[in-house]
Amino acid sequence: VTVTASPTLTVTEEPAPVEYSGIVTRGLAFVIDAAIVDAIAIVTAAAVALMFSVLPGSQRLHGVAVVLAGAAFVLWCVAYWATFWATTGQTPGNRVMRIRVTRADGSHLHAWRAVLRVGTTVLAALPLLLGFVPIMLTDRRRGLNDWLADTVVTRADPVTTQPPPAGRAGRRAPAA
């Protein structure tokens, strides 16, 4: 905090240091989210299948049911991640790992940008996950999905004042 003795009092606060999340932490958060998504999807699919199993002629619509189930699963996945990113910026997995998805300037994501990030994440994963390699090589730990959606993934909990050991701790944002 800098206070200058001038006719007009000026108080300048330094922004809190931002720590970007690495690929392992993000991967673990994704694993937790995937487990939640799959568990809910399996339970829901089992319940729906059980209900339809008693209906006459349901076996004839097996192919249609598979397509519908696939579409519902994709929709469910998009809704899950996009909703959490657009509202709190944290999926349950992100909350466990104490990370948050924001825009590059630190603001919250809008709904369409959250949906866009879901799509770009799929794009980054398609070429044998090569789209995530830049996370390990860039200062702000941004992957292809982050670049395309203009987002960053940061630590959600306050950064400790004690400097971490060199070469082991997460990277801080460069001074603006």
Added chain:
Amino acid sequence: LSSACTLDTAALTKDAGIVAGQPSRSTGFSRIVLRTLTPGARVASAAASAIERNAVAPVARATAPRALALLDRLLDAPITTEAADHIASSAVLQVAVERALAGPVGDAVAESIAEHEVIERIAKRLAESGELDRLVRGALTSDATDAIADEAVARLLESEQLWVLVDEIARSPSVTAAISRQGLGLADQFAAIIRERSSRADSRVEHAAKRLARRDRSPQEPEPRLST
């Protein structure tokens, strides 16, 4: 002496059939005897009072210090101690004490102990001297206490009410809330460990990736020309 004479007069009056405040029904012989003896009794009472006042009291005052000194000598004498030992070791004292305590004397002693807070004073003194701690420790470490505790625990475990109580406690909101808090605390600790290790892993993976990238970017050194 004067009191004795007074009692004698009262007895004579009673024997003569005279009751205070009531009309006399005595016979003529009784009246004659009464009239004869009453003045004599009065004289005897006055004489006894005079003797007590003028003869007995001075003698008592003069002999009291000597009597006390004699009593002191008697108490200091070894034979007195031996006699006390004999009395204390005999069954007579025990019987006397038991009979005294079984009667109204026991009640009076109990009331006096309660009134003067004797037990509180004894307990306070024991607590201050540390003797109470020693007594309690001795009682707790004794074999009899262990046996009593074992028996009590065995009986407690056999009772159905104990398990009803345990069920009630286990179902109580405070206990379930405490278990939930503990479970959440354990989960939070586990998550914190995972976060710390993942953060280290981030750095290690990036370090390795950057080393690999630098190696790939390093320019190829020109091969030495072969001279023929």
